[in-house]
Structures are given as C-alpha cells and as structure tokens.
Amino acid sequence: VSVSVTLPARSAAYEVLVERGALGRLPALLRGAVAAHRWAVIADSNVAALHGNAAITTLRAAGVDATLLTFPAGESAKTRDTWGALSDAMLGAGMGRDCAVLALGGGVTTDLAAFVAATYLRGVPVVLAPTSLLAMVDAAIGGKTGVDVPAGKNLVGAFHQPRLVVADPAVLDTLPVGVFVEGLAEAVKHAAVADGAHFEWIAAEARTIGQRRPRTVDALIRRSVEIKAAIVSGDPLENGRRAVLNFGHTIAHALERLSGYAVPHGHAVSIGCVVEAALGEAAGVTAAGTAARIAGVSAALGLPVALPPDFTADALLGAAAGDKKSRAGTLRFALLQRIGSAARAADGGWTHALEPAAVAAALHQAPHPAEYS
Numbered sequence: 610v611s612v613s614v615t616l617p618a619r620s621a622a623y624e625v626l627v628e629r630g631a632l633g634r635l636p637a638l639l640r641g642a643v644a645a646h647r648w649a650v651i652a653d654s655n656v657a658a659l660h661g662n663a664a665i666t667t668l669r670a671a672g673v674d675a676t677l678l679t680f681p682a683g684e685s686a687k688t689r690d691t692w693g694a695l696s697d698a699m700l701g702a703g704m705g706r707d708c709a710v711l712a713l714g715g716g717v718t719t720d721l722a723a724f725v726a727a728t729y730l731r732g733v734p735v736v737l738a739p740t741s742l743l744a745m746v747d748a749a750i751g752g753k754t755g756v757d758v759p760a761g762k763n764l765v766g767a768f769h770q771p772r773l774v775v776a777d778p779a780v781l782d783t784l785p786v787g788v789f790v791e792g793l794a795e796a797v798k799h800a801a802v803a804d805g806a807h808f809e810w811i812a813a814e815a816r817t818i819g820q821r822r823p824r825t826v827d828a829l830i831r832r833s834v835e836i837k838a839a840i841v842s843g844d845p846l847e848n849g850r851r852a853v854l855n856f857g858h859t860i861a862h863a864l865e866r867l868s869g870y871a872v873p874h875g876h877a878v879s880i881g882c883v884v885e886a887a888l889g890e891a892a893g894v895t896a897a898g899t900a901a902r903i904a905g906v907s908a909a910l911g912l913p914v915a916l917p918p919d920f921t922a923d924a925l926l927g928a929a930a931g932d933k934k935s936r937a938g939t940l941r942f943a944l945l946q947r948i949g950s951a952a953r954a955a956d957g958g959w960t961h962a963l964e965p966a967a968v969a970a971a972l973h974q975a976p977h978p979a980e981y982s
C-alpha cells in the first residue's frame with residue numbers, strides 16, 4: 610500500500626510506501642526514485658547489524674554501488690559531531706554530487722542522515738527507510754531534519770524533503786517491545802489531533818496492537834502516515850496548521866530536557882498529551898474528559914500517562930520556557946478542541962498562549978497514576 614504525500618509549496622511530491630517486504634525490492638525502488646551513481650547507506654550500530662548488511666547485499670547484488678556508514682545507536686549520537694563524521698566519511702570515500710543517501714533506521718537515523726544529505730555538497734537526494742514504529746509514523750514524513758545541541762533538541766537543522774519513504778513493517782519484528790510501544794505515542798497523538806474515529810479504532814484494537822498483529826500494525830501505520838501527510842502537505846514549513854502536530858510536545862520536550870533525555874521521547878509525548886489535554890480543559894479550550902480518555906487509551910497500550918513524581922511544576926515550567934514554541938515569556942501549546950480535532954486559537958493560529966500561572970496551577974493538579982489506571 611502506498612500513501613502519497615504532496616508538498617505543493619515545494620512542488621516536490623514523494624511517495625510513502627507502507628508495504629511488508631518492500632526492503633527486498635530496494636534496488637528497484639531506489640533506482641525509480643533517484644538517478645544516483647553511488648549510495649551512502651547510513652544506519653546506527655543496532656540497525657546496521659540487524660538489517661544493514663542485508664540491505665547492502667541486496668543492493669550490490671543488483672549492481673547498486675552502496676557503502677554502509679554507521680554511527681553509535683542512541684539519541685546521544687544525534688549531534689554535530691556525528692553529522693561531521695558521516696559527512697567526512699562520504700568526502701573521504703570520494704562521493705560526488707551524483708551520490709545519494711539512504712537512511713536506514715529509527716528517527717535518530719532519519720533526522721541525522723537526512724541532515725547530512727541536506728548539507729552534503731549543498732544538498733544531495735535522500736531516501737528514508739524507517740525501521741522503528743516512531744520513524745514510520747512520524748519522523749520519516751515531512752522533511753524536518755537536524756541534530757541536537759547542548760541548548761536543546763533539534764535546534765540545528767534544515768527542511769530537506771525525501772525523494773521516497775520506504776516503510777517495511779516486517780523490520781519491526783526485531784524492534785524491542787518497549788521501543789515499539791514508544792512509537793505508539795505519536796500514533797495516538799495523530800489520532801487525537803485529526804481523526805476521532807481512528808482514535809476509537811486504536812482504543813478498540815489496543816490488545817491486537819500490543820500483540821503486534823501484522824494486519825493491525827500495518828493499518829495503524831498507514832492511517833498515521835495519511836494523517837501526518839495530509840497535515841504537512843498543507844503546511845510544509847510549519848507556518849500554520851502543522852503546529853497541531855506539536856500537541857503534547859511542549860510538556861514532552863520539558864520532560865526530556867529535565868531528565869537529561871533519560872525519559873524516551875515516546876514516553877514524554879504520551880505524558881505530554883495527557884497533561885496538555887488537562888491544560889486545555891483547565892483553560893476552557895478542550896472538552897471535559899479528554900485527558901482522562903487519552904490517558905485510558907495510552908495506558909492500555911502500555912504507555913506512561915502521569916508525570917513522574919520527582920518532576921515539580923516549577924522545574925517543568927522553567928524547562929518549557931526554553932522551548933522553541935515559547936515566545937516572549939508566555940508558553941505556547943497546541944491544544945485539542947476534543948479528541949479528533951485540534952483547537953484554533955483566538956488569534957486564528959494553532960498554538961495557544963497560556964499564562965505561566967495558569968499552567969502552573971494546572972500542573973499542580975496534574976494527573977496521578979491512580980486517577981487513570
């Protein structure tokens with residue numbers, strides 16, 4: 610099944626292929642997407658060992674000139690240093706403007722490798738082959754690339770749209786269960802901001818999703834891709850409605866920063882969606898009961914839904930104030946109107962300025978695990 614993403618602002622449409630076994634026909638897919646003479650296949654250490662050598666073998670057997678470049682797995686490697694090392698490796702291998710990059714991995718790899726492609730010789734094509742659920746439903750779609758810096762996550766980067774996205778759900782078989790569950794948080798977020806019926810479907814299928822039944826997982830990925838594709842197609846550079854995808858993320862980024870990135874992104878997003886739904890309810894923007902409903906479904910999927918007890922409201926507020934979305938003192942949040950629908954702000958935009966005092970008050974009564982179990 611293939612989902613088409615069109616980006617009118619850049620007149621650069623690309624396909625997001627969601628297809629079991631698609632990695633087996635990678636040579637034809639790459640040739641169809643880009644006329645490159647050499648491919649730099651970038652994968653982290655885990656994915657290189659599990660899937661990288663197989664991909665290289667498949668490509669070379671079909672006569673595709675492919676070189677595997679690896680870096681240590683983990684968010685801590687999504688840095689300028691790794692970007693530099695990968696770029697230098699490509700330069701050292703003599704890759705010219707007729708090369709292209711294939712990113713094979715989770716969101717760290719797709720963000721990093723696509724940023725390498727965005728800047729290599731002022732930009733070469735990139736194809737993304739996401740291998741984590743989070744990357745399939747979210748990170749691989751929409752053209753945001755970049756690295757983390759000491760001042761915060763994703764603060765240095767570029768928009769660089771892929772030529773093709775190849776999501777082969779079969780590779781998820783090797784994904785650790787906890788990492789799979791983390792990816793579900795972004796799928797819940799997509800449903801919450803854009804598709805109430807899909808949200809109810811996730812709720813009804815929570816068990817089969819947990820069992821990773823192929824048909825269910827494929828359907829989950831496909832619908833999430835469609836939702837994100839529709840939103841980013843309408844607003845590729847995030848000047849407007851794309852901001853709704855940041856639902857849950859103001860709090861999530863604060864949690865991640867406060868924990869020194871020990872709280873995984875998916876966990877932070879799950880908690881952030883519940884807390885921001887509660888904030889919206891307190892602000893009179895979000896329908897009553899929304900936070901409890903999201904918490905119920907996310908908990909059923911195995912996601913955490915409550916703030917860790919050692920994170921104080923004041924510390925979270927301080928960390929949130931450093932967020933990209935906060936402008937001049939006020940905190941900005943993408944909020945829901947109700948499940949399935951994001952709320953427009955009074956100024957017509959898609960983020961809501963909330964007074965720090967109101968946020969603090971809501972955080973003080975933030976959800977406790979017992980309320981939602």
Ligand SMILES: NC(=O)c1ccc[n+]([C@@H]2O[C@H](COP(=O)([O-])OP(=O)(O)OC[C@H]3O[C@@H](n4cnc5c(N)ncnc54)[C@H](O)[C@@H]3O)[C@@H](O)[C@H]2O)c1
Nearest residue numbers: 655682715716717718740741743744747748753780783784
């Ligand atoms: N660009 C965007 O729009 C966007 C959107 C959401 C998230 N992101 C970024 O995505 C990143 C998080 O992505 P992630 O959760 O995929 O992290 P990740 O890339 O670190 O992958 C998580 C772990 O799973 C491993 N892994 C991946 N695929 C595997 C497989 N098939 N089998 C076994 N192990 C596998 C990785 O090696 C890693 O250890 C963050 O850096 C976040 O900022 C970007």
Ligand SMILES: [Zn+2]
Nearest residue numbers: 795858874878
């Ligand atoms: Zn996210």
